[in-house]
Amino acid sequence: MPNIREIAKRAGVGIATVSRYINNTGYVSEEVKLKIQKEIDESGYTPNALARAIFTKNSKTLGLMIPNITNPFFNQMATVIEEHANRFGYTLFLCNTEDNEEKEKEYLEVLKSHRVAGIIASRSMCKDEYLNIQIPVISFENHISSSILTISSDNYKGGKMAFNHLYERGCRNILHIKGPKTFDATEMRYQGFIDGAKEKNIEVHVIGFESDFQVKMLEENLNNIINIEKYDGIFVFNDIAAATVMKYLKEKGIRIPDDIQIIGFDNSFICELVHPSLTTIEQPIKDLGALAVEFLIDLINGEDIVIKNYLVETKLIQRESTFLSSEVMSQSLVD
Numbered sequence: 001m002p003n004i005r006e007i008a009k010r011a012g013v014g015i016a017t018v019s020r021y022i023n024n025t026g027y028v029s030e031e032v033k034l035k036i037q038k039e040i041d042e043s044g045y046t047p048n049a050l051a052r053a054i055f056t057k058n059s060k061t062l063g064l065m066i067p068n069i070t071n072p073f074f075n076q077m078a079t080v081i082e083e084h085a086n087r088f089g090y091t092l093f094l095c096n097t098e099d100n101e102e103k104e105k106e107y108l109e110v111l112k113s114h115r116v117a118g119i120i121a122s123r124s125m126c127k128d129e130y131l132n133i134q135i136p137v138i139s140f141e142n143h144i145s146s147s148i149l150t151i152s153s154d155n156y157k158g159g160k161m162a163f164n165h166l167y168e169r170g171c172r173n174i175l176h177i178k179g180p181k182t183f184d185a186t187e188m189r190y191q192g193f194i195d196g197a198k199e200k201n202i203e204v205h206v207i208g209f210e211s212d213f214q215v216k217m218l219e220e221n222l223n224n225i226i227n228i229e230k231y232d233g234i235f236v237f238n239d240i241a242a243a244t245v246m247k248y249l250k251e252k253g254i255r256i257p258d259d260i261q262i263i264g265f266d267n268s269f270i271c272e273l274v275h276p277s278l279t280t281i282e283q284p285i286k287d288l289g290a291l292a293v294e295f296l297i298d299l300i301n302g303e304d305i306v307i308k309n310y311l312v313e314t315k316l317i318q319r320e321s322t323f324l325s326s327e328v329m330s331q332s333l334v335d
Helices: 004-011 015-023 030-043 049-056 072-087 101-113 155-168 184-199 215-222 239-251 285-300 325-334
Strands: 061-066 091-096 118-122 137-140 149-153 174-178 205-208 233-236 261-266 279-282 309-312 315-317
Touching: 004 015, 004 030, 015 030, 061 072, 061 101, 072 091, 072 118, 072 239, 072 285, 091 101, 118 285, 137 285, 149 155, 149 184, 149 285, 155 174, 155 184, 155 233, 155 261, 155 279, 155 315, 174 184, 215 239, 233 239, 239 261, 285 309
Parallel strands: 061 091, 061 118, 118 137, 137 149, 149 309, 174 205, 174 233, 233 261, 261 279
Antiparallel strands: 279 315
């Protein structure tokens, strides 16, 4: 494999000239550019990305920490972030942390050793590790510190929206299946849901799950719910957990939405794969991903950005797992 010295010799120019051309860090005449590119093409030379990062102080690589790639929401989120990063000329280094603190710390060391230009940290389990790493960081979904910008959906309003939808569809005996306490997003959804219920003087039951994506653990948690058939409405903290609840109910012969109405959160692709299709609160994945990438690149480029929590609006996506308004009226007449 040829190196930069050999390319310079073949093109009849100095090493510094080849370096300026490859890294786009200074003037090179059009004639010389053509000579250098000709030798690069003929020799199959590939610049050393790490050496280039050291020289330019920008590796054109972004690190993305996500909790688990098997979670449909984060699966889609990673795809959106990668596509948007590519538009700006950046590649993505994907780190699957599995909500494991030690694994996240190890990945952080790997990202630092590869001199990534910036990091998007989703649902971090080791917040202190990000405070003095000298790399631009954007936090997604949970707050790391007052010095790091945070982007998330308005989970609180989304939770309140979920309660209001079930209430408007005639539900009065309502269960909320909430996510793990360690997740900021699911805590805010829970709080919004509870506050919505208080405004209507409705007491809702709450049961906490210990996982947000591992189906076996979700099924084990479901077995601990006594008399689940007594509820007429259930809000589940995310779509994959909601799909697991639907499967469990159907196995018990409970009809959705006739016996129990269900609403999830995220609007991941799984919503339209289950039957009946799942009503959910949408997190605008494209907007969230684009915003995270654009803010991060602004930080990398030294732009002056206000460091705060940026909230993106959620919205209700009505599908078959809850009644349409006309169906509620018909049911009321029957009752």
